[in-house]
Amino acid sequence: MKIDPNSSADLSAQIAQAIRDAIVDGKLIVDERLPSEAEMADQFNVSRPTVREALKRLAAQSLIRTQRGATGGAFVNRLSFPDAYAQQITTSTLLLSMNAVSFDTACEARYALERACAPLSSQRRTADHLATMRAEIHRQQQPGLTDEAFCDSDVAFHRALVDGAQNPVLSYQLAGAVEGMQPLMNMITFTARSRNQIVSLHTAIADALERREAAAVDDTLKELSEYTQSLARDVMAKRAR
Amino acid sequence: MKIDPNSSADLSAQIAQAIRDAIVDGKLIVDERLPSEAEMADQFNVSRPTVREALKRLAAQSLIRTQRGATGGAFVNRLSFPDAYAQQITTSTLLLSMNAVSFDTACEARYALERACAPLSSQRRTADHLATMRAEIHRQQQPGLTDEAFCDSDVAFHRALVDGAQNPVLSYQLAGAVEGMQPLMNMITFTARSRNQIVSLHTAIADALERREAAAVDDTLKELSEYTQSLARDVMAKRAR
DNA sequence: AGACTTTTAAATGTCTGACAAATAGAAAAG
DNA sequence: CTTTTCTATTTGTCAGACATTTAAAAGTCT
Numbered sequence: 001m002k003i004d005p006n007s008s009a010d011l012s013a014q015i016a017q018a019i020r021d022a023i024v025d026g027k028l029i030v031d032e033r034l035p036s037e038a039e040m041a042d043q044f045n046v047s048r049p050t051v052r053e054a055l056k057r058l059a060a061q062s063l064i065r066t067q068r069g070a071t072g073g074a075f076v077n078r079l080s081f082p083d084a085y086a087q088q089i090t091t092s093t094l095l096l097s098m099n100a101v102s103f104d105t106a107c108e109a110r111y112a113l114e115r116a117c118a119p120l121s122s123q124r125r126t127a128d129h130l131a132t133m134r135a136e137i138h139r140q141q142q143p144g145l146t147d148e149a150f151c152d153s154d155v156a157f158h159r160a161l162v163d164g165a166q167n168p169v170l171s172y173q174l175a176g177a178v179e180g181m182q183p184l185m186n187m188i189t190f191t192a193r194s195r196n197q198i199v200s201l202h203t204a205i206a207d208a209l210e211r212r213e214a215a216a217v218d219d220t221l222k223e224l225s226e227y228t229q230s231l232a233r234d235v236m237a238k239r240a241r
Numbered sequence: 242m243k244i245d246p247n248s249s250a251d252l253s254a255q256i257a258q259a260i261r262d263a264i265v266d267g268k269l270i271v272d273e274r275l276p277s278e279a280e281m282a283d284q285f286n287v288s289r290p291t292v293r294e295a296l297k298r299l300a301a302q303s304l305i306r307t308q309r310g311a312t313g314g315a316f317v318n319r320l321s322f323p324d325a326y327a328q329q330i331t332t333s334t335l336l337l338s339m340n341a342v343s344f345d346t347a348c349e350a351r352y353a354l355e356r357a358c359a360p361l362s363s364q365r366r367t368a369d370h371l372a373t374m375r376a377e378i379h380r381q382q383q384p385g386l387t388d389e390a391f392c393d394s395d396v397a398f399h400r401a402l403v404d405g406a407q408n409p410v411l412s413y414q415l416a417g418a419v420e421g422m423q424p425l426m427n428m429i430t431f432t433a434r435s436r437n438q439i440v441s442l443h444t445a446i447a448d449a450l451e452r453r454e455a456a457a458v459d460d461t462l463k464e465l466s467e468y469t470q471s472l473a474r475d476v477m478a479k480r481a482r
Numbered sequence: 483a484g485a486c487t488t489t490t491a492a493a494t495g496t497c498t499g500a501c502a503a504a505t506a507g508a509a510a511a512g
Numbered sequence: 513c514t515t516t517t518c519t520a521t522t523t524g525t526c527a528g529a530c531a532t533t534t535a536a537a538a539g540t541c542t
Contacts, residue, residue: 010524012297024331030339036493047526049290052494053297056253060298061331068494069534079335087332090265090302094320098271101410108361109410116357120349169342169350173333173418177410251495277522288497293523309523310505 012053034074085175092180103232110177111225117165122214125164132160133206253294275315326416333421344473352466358406363455366405373401374447
């Protein structure tokens with residue numbers, strides 16, 4: 001592992017990249033201990049603060065963890081699904097909020113991905129998944145619910161639908177698509193009428209899933225997608241006036 | 242923005258989180274300049290190196306960029322699609338390589354998501370997308386091609402298919418699913434026969450896409466998914482002996 | 483000998499102060 | 513008015529120090 005001291009890039013960025021490459025390429029394996037900060041400073045011919053900045057970059061991506069004390073140090077971290085979820089959601093949220101992505105585009109992506117889960121979820125969903133969905137539907141019918149709480153419940157409902165596919169990789173990918181859209185969804189004001197419409201579609205989805213009818217789930221999701229987009233268009237139109 | 246000096250967490254991690262929250266919540270907007278490192282050190286009552294470690298954490302997630310010089314400083318970065326791609330791919334790759342995710346699970350997720358793009362891509366693909374796919378098919382038929390180069394071309398082919406949907410959010414999400422699987426795919430040895438089979442399926446997909454027949458694309462993708470999984474099972478079986 | 487306490491060494495976390503390098507704007511020179 | 517030079521600001525890097533945490537080694541008592 002070498003760095004170029006004459007490069008225009010920051011030394012800490014170069015060091016971080018070198019270590020990152022080593023991890024991705026499997027030269028450093030999970031739970032392996034990196035040399036101590038002082039040793040690395042020697043190796044790379046830089047100071048300890050520079051090495052530390054590099055390590056903090058890696059820690060921010062959950063690639064390493066550090067431990068203090070006698071047998072401490074920096075260790076290659078096993079990237080867990082929850083860690084990956086969290087990063088994925090932050091990235092997706094910012095990507096959508098900072099890049100003038102239209103609601104339609106985001107919505108289309110979300111429902112396209114979600115519909116990909118429908119056949120698998122129909123096959124494999126457990127009673128648990130179904131119970132979660134029913135519970136969320138019930139919550140969505142509470143009268144005093146704020147728009148935000150309604151959206152939270154909506155996310156939880158769709159989460160259960162996705163998790164029903166019993167494929168952690170799929171759940172991980174979808175986490176970004178579904179939760180990243182929440183800030184956009186929160187801009188919509190849900191009237192009593194639109195809530196009822198959504199609840200009835202959710203119920204239709206849950207019913208179809210209970211009967212394990214993939215095609216019906218897919219159709220209803222499509223309907224829900226179109227309804228959501230029409231709601232968003234109404235909000236935009238009102239805001240334009 | 243406040244931090245708790247008595248918390249067990251690192252000061253730099255706390256500071257990074259405080260700034261990250263401010264960005265996600267929209268309290269800091271794109272291209273806004275953060276205070277200088279010295280000023281932040283004062284504000285948070287910590288030293289400059291500690292502030293710097295916090296900033297490097299944020300830089301690692303592409304949340305900020307820094308500039309040297311008189312009017313320099315740290316600026317909230319607009320998270321670009323390419324940046325988001327890169328992060329997604331690193332995360333997905335590591336998630337798959339470190340977590341004993343079965344080839345079947347990853348493959349299922351990948352093709353489920355890809356099939357979600359098929360209808361959109363059938364509608365919207367341009368001549369360019371089709372040309373890219375044809376070119377990659379041609380490349381896949383070169384005799385001297387290494388397994389790795391074959392996989393690269395495979396990724397490029399599927400990339401074009403996904404991009405054909407003309408939905409950047411979908412492309413971003415799929416980047417992780419498709420490219421993250423590459424290391425797993427690279428473990429497969431592609432015999433001349435299996436390459437021919439894959440090429441013929443790719444050709445069928447391109448043909449169907451040319452005719453804009455979504456259902457045919459979907460069917461062929463399903464076939465390809467099953468064939469890929471059967472190849473992987475053969476490799477596993479051979480390795481077991 | 484065995485269990486408990488103390489010491490010690492190694493590592494990360496943090497601070498201070500300094501200098502280098504880049505950069506934009508102000509000041510000076512032509 | 514244009515070009516050059518200077519200057520102030522800010523990030524990048526370094527060196528050395530001390531604080532804190534932690535596990536293992538050494539020591540002590542029963």
